[in-house]
Amino acid sequence: GAGVSQTPSNKVTEKGKYVELRCDPISGHTALYWYRQSLGQGPEFLIYFQGTGAADDSGLPNDRFFAVRPEGSVSTLKIQRTERGDSAVYLCASSEGGRPDTQYFGPGTRLTVL
Amino acid sequence: QKEVEQDPGPLSVPEGAIVSLNCTYSNSAFQYFMWYRQYSRKGPELLMYTYSSGNKEDGRFTAQVDKSSKYISLFIRDSQPSDSATYLCAMSLNTGGFKTIFGAGTRLFVKA
Numbered sequence: 347g348a349g350v351s352q353t354p355s356n357k358v359t360e361k362g363k364y365v366e367l368r369c370d371p372i373s374g375h376t377a378l379y380w381y382r383q384s385l386g387q388g389p390e391f392l393i394y395f396q397g398t399g400a401a402d403d404s405g406l407p408n409d410r411f412f413a414v415r416p417e418g419s420v421s422t423l424k425i426q427r428t429e430r431g432d433s434a435v436y437l438c439a440s441s442e443g444g445r446p447d448t449q450y451f452g453p454g455t456r457l458t459v460l
Numbered sequence: 461q462k463e464v465e466q467d468p469g470p471l472s473v474p475e476g477a478i479v480s481l482n483c484t485y486s487n488s489a490f491q492y493f494m495w496y497r498q499y500s501r502k503g504p505e506l507l508m509y510t511y512s513s514g515n516k517e518d519g520r521f522t523a524q525v526d527k528s529s530k531y532i533s534l535f536i537r538d539s540q541p542s543d544s545a546t547y548l549c550a551m552s553l554n555t556g557g558f559k560t561i562f563g564a565g566t567r568l569f570v571k572a
Contacts, residue, residue, distance in 0.1 A: 377558070381562075386565075387564050388548050388562030405559065446492050446494075446560050447493070450506060453502060453503045454502075
């Protein structure tokens with residue numbers, strides 16, 4: 347079946363603007379994760395959803411970052427008042443039944459804040 | 461000290477060599493251990509996963525977990541140029557939100 351998809355693949359915005367990044371998980375996967383990856387680094391955990399609820403949002407760097415998953419499938423990561431330091435690749439992963447050891451990643455959204 | 465340490469490399473080997481990739485960690489509560497392969501400008505691809513200690517083999521890949529030493533390894537036998545990528549180790553707790561911590565990744569080059 348189809349893998350995890352993310353849109354857009356690239357997003358260029360100006361400092362101070364609002365952006366939304368979308369993730370479509372693998373059908374039937376109840377768990378969804380968001381990560382941020384900077385150049386030369388591993389993915390950094392942001393938030394984990396089990397169903398519709400955020401089970402762990404301890405990785406969100408500040409209150410400018412917010413994520414939702416209203417129907418337990420598609421998720422949107424929202425960043426307000428973007429800063430240049432937010433530039434990174436934002437990755438989404440999903441897994442079946444919430445097991446963290448079988449996360450499947452999407453291709454990522456490359457965010458550039460000018 | 462980072463929770464997960466991984467030598468960034470780069471590691472360069474000739475085709476056919478056995479590759480050994482390693483990570484150390486500080487949190488003894490980690491229970492899930494994973495290895496991902498990431499090609500340039502792509503998302504990580506799950507290679508191997510193990511729960512708790514022990515070895516797991518899948519084709520040319522073998523994953524080992526030594527919880528007493530807080531050390532995990534990935535071995536690649538008969539390495540191929542197509543194995544050239546960045547290899548990421550990752551680990552999670554067995555509680556709550558399954559927050560997953562990644563190493564920084566090791567860049568591997570396999571020369572034909």
